[in-house]
Amino acid sequence: MAEEVKLFRTWSSGYALRIVWALKLKGIEYETIFEDLTNKSPSLLQYNPIHGKVPVLVHDGKPVCESLVILEYVDETWKHNPLLPQDPYEKSMARFWANFGDDKLMKSIWQLFIAREKDQDVAAVEALENLKLVEEQLKGKKFFHGETVGYLDLAFGWFADFVSILEEIMSLKLVDGERFPHLSSWIQHFIDAPVIRDCWPPRDKMIIKFQVMRENYLAAATPK
Numbered sequence: 714m715a716e717e718v719k720l721f722r723t724w725s726s727g728y729a730l731r732i733v734w735a736l737k738l739k740g741i742e743y744e745t746i747f748e749d750l751t752n753k754s755p756s757l758l759q760y761n762p763i764h765g766k767v768p769v770l771v772h773d774g775k776p777v778c779e780s781l782v783i784l785e786y787v788d789e790t791w792k793h794n795p796l797l798p799q800d801p802y803e804k805s806m807a808r809f810w811a812n813f814g815d816d817k818l819m820k821s822i823w824q825l826f827i828a829r830e831k832d833q834d835v836a837a838v839e840a841l842e843n844l845k846l847v848e849e850q851l852k853g854k855k856f857f858h859g860e861t862v863g864y865l866d867l868a869f870g871w872f873a874d875f876v877s878i879l880e881e882i883m884s885l886k887l888v889d890g891e892r893f894p895h896l897s898s899w900i901q902h903f904i905d906a907p908v909i910r911d912c913w914p915p916r917d918k919m920i921i922k923f924q925v926m927r928e929n930y931l932a933a934a935t936p937k
């Protein structure tokens with residue numbers, strides 16, 4: 714019997730995009746269910762009752778939640794075109810840096826994005842420190858694991874897109890080739906990599922979405 718694979722996602726979620734890329738890189742057929750997060754479907758809440766978030770992967774009726782967990786599930790279930798390194802130490806390092814990306818880097822980039830003008834310099838310091846750590850990881854490499862796209866590239870993929878959205882909306886340059894030569898070249902390689910390049914959400918829609926989000930945060934933070 715054919716396997717049934719379903720992916721609950723939204724058009725813009727960078728977390729969900731990780732799973733889209735992983736399934737496509739593995740050549741797995743799947744059905745997409747687009748969610749409206751302002752009116753979550755009963756199925757999403759049933760499959761992810763703890764967080765109620767996308768992405769959720771449902772494989773033959775069994776739900777898997779949390780994008781980094783789903784990436785590992787996909788990699789272990791369909792073993793061809795491996796995403797994670799096989800060596801136990803390298804695998805644990807990959808998990809470490811993926812968590813760093815979600816916990817520290819993403820938070821600091823977001824804090825910069827929603828900082829009021831007077832707070833931007835302070836917020837930039839933390840974001841830049843985190844970016845330097847990522848830059849170190851990419852020294853001498855095309856992708857995080859070498860010559861081909863793998864788990865960490867998918868984990869950091871949101872950044873490749875979001876950084877230029879942030880730069881455009883805030884009219885600043887965060888990642889330039891002089892300060893971050895390795896990160897800059899990774900962004901270019903990753904954005905244009907086969908499979909990856911076909912899945913990006915429409916840029917104009919992303920700009921509008923994040924512009925509105927930023928304005929709402931700034932308005933909420935401004936004393937009346």
Ligand SMILES: N[C@@H](CCC(=O)N[C@@H](CS)C(=O)NCC(=O)O)C(=O)O
Nearest residue numbers: 726727728750766767768779780781
């Ligand atoms: N840690 C989660 C984060 C997922 C997440 O934050 N998804 C957002 C969309 S980008 C969501 O579903 N938000 C709905 C909500 O917070 O209620 C993961 O890696 O899957």
